Amino acid sequence: MGMFKDQVVVVTGASKGLGVGLATAFAEEGARLALCSRSFDELTRLADQIGKGARPYYLDVRDVDSIRQCFATIEREMGPIEVLVNNAGMGNPIPAVDVTEADWDWMMDLNLKGTFFCCQEAAKRMLGRKRGKIVNISSQASVVAIEHESVYCASKGGLNMLTKTLAVEWAPSNVTVNAVGPTFIRTPGTAERLDDPATAASILSRIPRGRYATAEDVASAVLFLASDGASMITGTLLLVDGGWTAL
Numbered sequence: 001m002g003m004f005k006d007q008v009v010v011v012t013g014a015s016k017g018l019g020v021g022l023a024t025a026f027a028e029e030g031a032r033l034a035l036c037s038r039s040f041d042e043l044t045r046l047a048d049q050i051g052k053g054a055r056p057y058y059l060d061v062r063d064v065d066s067i068r069q070c071f072a073t074i075e076r077e078m079g080p081i082e083v084l085v086n087n088a089g090m091g092n093p094i095p096a097v098d099v100t101e102a103d104w105d106w107m108m109d110l111n112l113k114g115t116f117f118c119c120q121e122a123a124k125r126m127l128g129r130k131r132g133k134i135v136n137i138s139s140q141a142s143v144v145a146i147e148h149e150s151v152y153c154a155s156k157g158g159l160n161m162l163t164k165t166l167a168v169e170w171a172p173s174n175v176t177v178n179a180v181g182p183t184f185i186r187t188p189g190t191a192e193r194l195d196d197p198a199t200a201a202s203i204l205s206r207i208p209r210g211r212y213a214t215a216e217d218v219a220s221a222v223l224f225l226a227s228d229g230a231s232m233i234t235g236t237l238l239l240v241d242g243g244w245t246a247l
């Protein structure tokens, strides 16, 4: 109960869904949370609930100026960032022939460009200190095709490659970069789809473990990769998919 005692941990997309579970799990291990997203009121409520020095920060990962400002403010107010979890991201199933340029740009900016510039801002500070852990939330959809998710799958596949290249570049400075790839989790972003019985049956038939992942399942993997015990692990993708990709 103190694996991250007093460490500053940044979680993006912390206002709802998986981000709330990740932030809560780090706080239970003693971390001081910087909770980041566009919904300041929701983050403020979560920070009050978590306590232990958690603080809300406005962040729009599609806006590089917002990222720069957010990371500078966090370090000024909370101290050196030890862990960054890039969780902000969303899917939006659309048949490939119907995808517009705006759909493409929105998804790529959110899932890929935003993650890159958050990594960059964290690394600018971590590299000089020769200490830091970055965990990117990818998806099983980064390694297997999901119907009507062409842009999402491409963005998460790109995220895996980003994870590897940044890991290699920053490993000499003791900054690790890894990714976690969950199967479906019931969150505000997926609830509508997973509440449809036909979709649920089709998805569950592809998960040998026989259930969706939970935020706790994913948090176990993220906390491990962010821990000192994982300091020799970098550039990897840890799938939390209940066996989907082994089928």
Ligand SMILES: NC(=O)c1ccc[n+]([C@@H]2O[C@H](COP(=O)([O-])OP(=O)(O)OC[C@H]3O[C@@H](n4cnc5c(N)ncnc54)[C@H](OP(=O)(O)O)[C@@H]3O)[C@@H](O)[C@H]2O)c1
Residues within 6 Å of the ligand: 012, 013, 014, 015, 016, 017, 018, 019, 036, 037, 038, 039, 040, 059, 060, 061, 062, 086, 087, 088, 089, 090, 091, 110, 137, 138, 139, 140, 181, 182, 183, 184, 185, 186, 187, 188, 189, 190
């Ligand atoms: N749920 C699943 O089945 C599943 C499976 C595999 C991987 N994942 C990945 O897990 C992560 C979280 O997914 P989720 O299901 O929890 O999503 P969600 O319930 O839709 O929540 C998305 C989070 O991202 C934040 N966000 C969206 N746009 C943002 C922006 N421009 N700047 C900053 N934050 C932004 C939202 O906060 P605001 O609206 O407050 O900005 C929210 O906190 C994503 O990367 C997703 O790809 C999810």
